[in-house]
Amino acid sequence: MTGRAGTRIPLTICVGLLGIAVAYPLGILFLQSVFPEILGGSFEGFMDAYRRIGETPEMVRLIRNSLAWAGATTGVAWIFGIPCGYLLARTDLPGKLWARLSLLVPIMTPPYIAALSYILLMQSGGFGDTLTGGLPEGLRAWFFSFWGVTLVMALSSFGYVALAVEATLSEIPRRFEDAARLLGASWHQTLRRILLPLLLPAILNSGLLVFLEALSNFGVPAVLGSRSNLPLLPAEIFYLVTSWPVDLALATSLSSLLCLFALVSLYGSRWLADAFGGGAYRPGAMSVQRLGPLWTLAGWGFIGGLFVLSSGLPYAAMILTSLAGSWGEGWPELTMAHYATLFEPGSRGFEAILTSLWLSVAAASVCVVAGSYIAYVNIRSTGWLQSALEGLATLPRVIPKIVIAVALILAWNAPWVPIDLYNTAFMLLLAYVVVYITDTLNYSNATLWGMSEHLESAAEILGAGRFTVFTRIVLPRLRPALLAAWLTTFMVCMRELVASLMLMPPGMDTTATYIFSQFEQGDISLAMAMATVTIVISTVVLALFTLRRSHGARAGARALGEVEG
Amino acid sequence: MTHDDSPFLEARGLVKSFGSERVLRGVDFRIRPGERLVLLGPSGCGKTTLLNLIAGMLEADAGELLCEGSRIDAPAHGIHQPMRRRGFAMVFQDFALWPHMTVAENVAFGLKMQGLSRSERSERVRQVLTMVQMEGFADRSPSRLSGGQQQRVSIARALAVRPRLLLLDEPLSALDARLREDLKGELATLLRQSGVTSVYVTHDQSEAFTLASRIALMHEGRIEQIGTPEEVYANPASTFAATFLGVSNLLPYSRENGHFLLGDRESLTPVVLNGVGDTAPADGRLMVRREAVTIHEGRDAPSDSIVLSGICRRKDFLGDRHEAFVEVEGGVTLRGFAAPGIVEGTRVQVRFPPDAVRFLTH
Ligand SMILES: Nc1ncnc2c1ncn2[C@@H]1O[C@H](COP(=O)(O)OP(=O)(O)OP(=O)(O)O)[C@@H](O)[C@H]1O
Numbered sequence: 001m002t003g004r005a006g007t008r009i010p011l012t013i014c015v016g017l018l019g020i021a022v023a024y025p026l027g028i029l030f031l032q033s034v035f036p037e038i039l040g041g042s043f044e045g046f047m048d049a050y051r052r053i054g055e056t057p058e059m060v061r062l063i064r065n066s067l068a069w070a071g072a073t074t075g076v077a078w079i080f081g082i083p084c085g086y087l088l089a090r091t092d093l094p095g096k097l098w099a100r101l102s103l104l105v106p107i108m109t110p111p112y113i114a115a116l117s118y119i120l121l122m123q124s125g126g127f128g129d130t131l132t133g134g135l136p137e138g139l140r141a142w143f144f145s146f147w148g149v150t151l152v153m154a155l156s157s158f159g160y161v162a163l164a165v166e167a168t169l170s171e172i173p174r175r176f177e178d179a180a181r182l183l184g185a186s187w188h189q190t191l192r193r194i195l196l197p198l199l200l201p202a203i204l205n206s207g208l209l210v211f212l213e214a215l216s217n218f219g220v221p222a223v224l225g226s227r228s229n230l231p232l233l234p235a236e237i238f239y240l241v242t243s244w245p246v247d248l249a250l251a252t253s254l255s256s257l258l259c260l261f262a263l264v265s266l267y268g269s270r271w272l273a274d275a276f277g278g279g280a281y282r283p284g285a286m287s288v289q290r291l292g293p294l295w296t297l298a299g300w301g302f303i304g305g306l307f308v309l310s311s312g313l314p315y316a317a318m319i320l321t322s323l324a325g326s327w328g329e330g331w332p333e334l335t336m337a338h339y340a341t342l343f344e345p346g347s348r349g350f351e352a353i354l355t356s357l358w359l360s361v362a363a364a365s366v367c368v369v370a371g372s373y374i375a376y377v378n379i380r381s382t383g384w385l386q387s388a389l390e391g392l393a394t395l396p397r398v399i400p401k402i403v404i405a406v407a408l409i410l411a412w413n414a415p416w417v418p419i420d421l422y423n424t425a426f427m428l429l430l431a432y433v434v435v436y437i438t439d440t441l442n443y444s445n446a447t448l449w450g451m452s453e454h455l456e457s458a459a460e461i462l463g464a465g466r467f468t469v470f471t472r473i474v475l476p477r478l479r480p481a482l483l484a485a486w487l488t489t490f491m492v493c494m495r496e497l498v499a500s501l502m503l504m505p506p507g508m509d510t511t512a513t514y515i516f517s518q519f520e521q522g523d524i525s526l527a528m529a530m531a532t533v534t535i536v537i538s539t540v541v542l543a544l545f546t547l548r549r550s551h552g553a554r555a556g557a558r559a560l561g562e563v564e565g
Numbered sequence: 566m567t568h569d570d571s572p573f574l575e576a577r578g579l580v581k582s583f584g585s586e587r588v589l590r591g592v593d594f595r596i597r598p599g600e601r602l603v604l605l606g607p608s609g610c611g612k613t614t615l616l617n618l619i620a621g622m623l624e625a626d627a628g629e630l631l632c633e634g635s636r637i638d639a640p641a642h643g644i645h646q647p648m649r650r651r652g653f654a655m656v657f658q659d660f661a662l663w664p665h666m667t668v669a670e671n672v673a674f675g676l677k678m679q680g681l682s683r684s685e686r687s688e689r690v691r692q693v694l695t696m697v698q699m700e701g702f703a704d705r706s707p708s709r710l711s712g713g714q715q716q717r718v719s720i721a722r723a724l725a726v727r728p729r730l731l732l733l734d735e736p737l738s739a740l741d742a743r744l745r746e747d748l749k750g751e752l753a754t755l756l757r758q759s760g761v762t763s764v765y766v767t768h769d770q771s772e773a774f775t776l777a778s779r780i781a782l783m784h785e786g787r788i789e790q791i792g793t794p795e796e797v798y799a800n801p802a803s804t805f806a807a808t809f810l811g812v813s814n815l816l817p818y819s820r821e822n823g824h825f826l827l828g829d830r831e832s833l834t835p836v837v838l839n840g841v842g843d844t845a846p847a848d849g850r851l852m853v854r855r856e857a858v859t860i861h862e863g864r865d866a867p868s869d870s871i872v873l874s875g876i877c878r879r880k881d882f883l884g885d886r887h888e889a890f891v892e893v894e895g896g897v898t899l900r901g902f903a904a905p906g907i908v909e910g911t912r913v914q915v916r917f918p919p920d921a922v923r924f925l926t927h
């Protein structure tokens with residue numbers, strides 16, 4: 001591919017921006033982990049922190065715990081997700097639309113809200129006790145342990161696996177299976193030798209997503225881990241940075257290790273997929289397995305059961321708690337008082353909602369504008385600067401959020417920084433943008449890769465300048481992708497917990513920090529009312545955009561018809 | 566006790582519909598062991614459907630299919646033998662090589678399913694890959710092979726299991742013309758040498774002639790005619806058979822007191838057919854293959870030929886000779902091969918031997 005002439009300046013600008021936003025903080029973080037005194041201007045204590053980690057048994061156990069927990073979560077998510085994907089893609093299960101929706105609900109629910117709801121459900125004197133008249137203590141003990149926390153995390157992420165498996169299974173042509181059956185393979189031999197290997201890349205990719213999410217998730221370990229005596233890396237890093245005595249050296253070296261694990265699992269899963277699965281093929285017609293009434297029942301039992309566990313129970317606990325008037329024996333009285341408190345102008349809760357709204361709108365807009373331009377510049381240039389840009393752009397994709405948050409604190413708190421960004425809300429805005437610009441880049445790239453450069457050349461030949469080409473030709477084509485990116489970014493910012501907790505200036509709240517702190521302080525009903533409000537806002541925004549988009553799609557189809565007709 | 570001519574595979578009145586569309590409308594045939602049957606017919610006539618029925622990918626709506634005397638598909642009896650128990654193998658149009666296995670693994674798959682030992686497997690894989698001239702490619706991934714090479718591997722995969730019946734669905738149609746020609750010849754040799762009973766689907770008559778020991782001509786969900794390539798070519802049973810295979814002159818005729826009147830307009834050309842056609846129906850179509858017809862300038866014809874006179878309307882160069890279109894009286898146009906020196910617009914003679922004439926009623 002040839003690079004477009006004169007992309008040097010925009011390319012330099014993009015590299016510079018990402019350099020300041022991403023590379024500089026991560027560089028500081030890494031340096032600090034290696035030279036604990038570097039911010040004081042000294043190179044003393046080289047590798048001290050890493051040595052300390054290696055010599056402290058708790059630290060080693062912590063790391064082992066984290067890896068084991070993320071691995072277990074991935075395994076459970078596979079067990080839940082792969083059969084769901086198969087049922088959706090390859091059987092005549094009735095009501096697939098509902099099944100798909102039921103997978104989306106847990107994906108849309110912030111994991112820490114699900115975890116909080118589960119605490120309400122399972123704790124002694126909680127809803128579980130009220131419903132059943134006393135949960136078995138064995139079950140409670142099991143829940144507040146390694147596997148219970150694993151279950152909660154897996155329930156909130158198995159949807160990724162199911163959707164990825166479904167997408168791939170619907171593309172594998174039935175010829176592959178026919179050929180195997182004809183040569184004498186039984187159903188399960190065909191499954192094992194043909195379908196599974198072809199499915200492996202999808203399984204690994206979605207598994208990687210779940211693994212990284214679990215490894216770097218802060219919310220679930222923070223609320224459930226401490227109650228389950230299961231210390232995990234992200235929560236540990238958080239406490240090292242935020243509570244006294246602050247140990248930046250240890251925090252940054254644990255962060256660096258976390259990044260290392262993320263990178264290793266990324267490349268490891270790629271290697272596995274290449275080695276054992278895959279191969280290119282053209283999608284083709286696929287076979288659909290007829291389920292008897294018994295299997296239909298079993299299929300729906302599986303999907304429905306997962307829905308009850310992943311969404312039904314936590315949502316019920318969340319909503320009921322948000323409406324509960326007083327706590328005591330039996331069913332509480334229902335009241336709207338907590339919502340009234342939240343929406344009282346000037347109250348802490350109301351301020352938190354407003355802060356979250358403007359921050360999310362601003363972050364999503366900045367992401368979309370900057371991200372689309374960076375993606376465009378990246379795809380239309382070549383050379384080492386482009387490679388640098390590409391590399392920088394992939395960093396936020398793999399670096400855990402908590403690490404980025406720690407890095408930003410270090411970078412903007414450093415003695416040489418002239419502006420006082422730290423301790424303002426703009427620090428948080430910057431963090432949101434750095435963490436979530438990935439979504440815009442992904443969405444834009446997907447469209448840009450399929451877009452012929454000739455479209456732009458055609459405009460340039462007619463005399464359009466580079467800026468005109470971008471705004472008149474490229475942007476309109478990117479619009480659906482950017483809309484989706486904006487929406488995604490808005491929703492994830494609305495619920496972002498760890499960056500908010502770490503970077504929020506004192507006296508300010510976002511919805512997530514509000515939920516977290518109210519829960520920790522024991523005002524559980526208010527926390528759950530806020531959780532409900534957050535989810536309702538996200539859902540409403542999503543619904544509005546979906547309506548508009550289907551409207552837009554119809555208009556587009558009409559326009560196309562006119563051109564062809 | 567089995568006789569040599571007892572059928573290996575027999576279809577009786579096979580019927581298959583998709584929704585309201587009747588795709589197979591009662592198919593009957595018998596295949597003897599070692600026979601290479603080619604299902605030939607235009608696009609959409611139901612060839613693939615019939616092949617998939619034989620393979621067991623589809624179940625018939627009515628009729629029955631017997632293999633070595635036992636029913637393998639008989640809806641009336643509730644019988645449908647699953648395809649993996651039939652011991653057949655298939656070569657697909659789109660190759661259907663598993664992309665996650667190497668060439669050797671693809672070929673070995675069926676052998677593994679048969680429970681062959683590792684050493685037997687690798688020996689057999691080597692053997693069939695040599696047969697299809699792909700021995701150097703055992704460890705390649707199929708995606709790194711050309712279309713022709715992929716199809717060779719696909720053929721090897723099917724032959725490796727020594728199937729009772731080999732099914733091939735337009736195996737050459739995804740390849741370009743030159744490659745198709747080469748592979749056609751090789752495939753013909755391969756099928757003949759291995760002696761495997763096969764059913765080969767195509768809409769290309771040259772493939773059918775090269776590969777078939779018998780051709781089943783399919784048309785609109787039925788088998789129109791079945792026989793050796795020579796039989797089907799020489800004695801087409803219907804207008805469809807005559808036009809689908811080869812190039813023919815089809816002339817409407819009627820018979821009046823020993824004379825044949827050609828053409829369907831008022832002015833008819835009376836022809837005397839020396840002796841042939843005494844048993845022909847009173848009216849129908851008279852068929853003469855193009856290659857039996859010659860066009861001459863001269864006036865003196867050999868006495869054993871049927872001779873018509875007309876004006877040469879067009880002459881086309883075919884590469885090795887010329888083809889001419891001649892309008893004879895009665896508005897009938899005949900095509901044949903032109904002798905040297907024929908000029909467009911001049912009066913010429915059309916000759917063909919009486920024994921080249923066939924009479925068709927439908
Ligand atoms: N799964 C199906 N569902 C509905 N209709 C089908 C299906 N398969 C085939 N048909 C229809 O049956 C008819 C015959 O199809 P078939 O594939 O057997 O034709 P064919 O002779 O193999 O044609 P071609 O030479 O184009 O491959 C076609 O009209 C096709 O539309």
Ligand SMILES: [Mg+2]
Binds near residue numbers: 612735
């Ligand atoms: Mg076909």
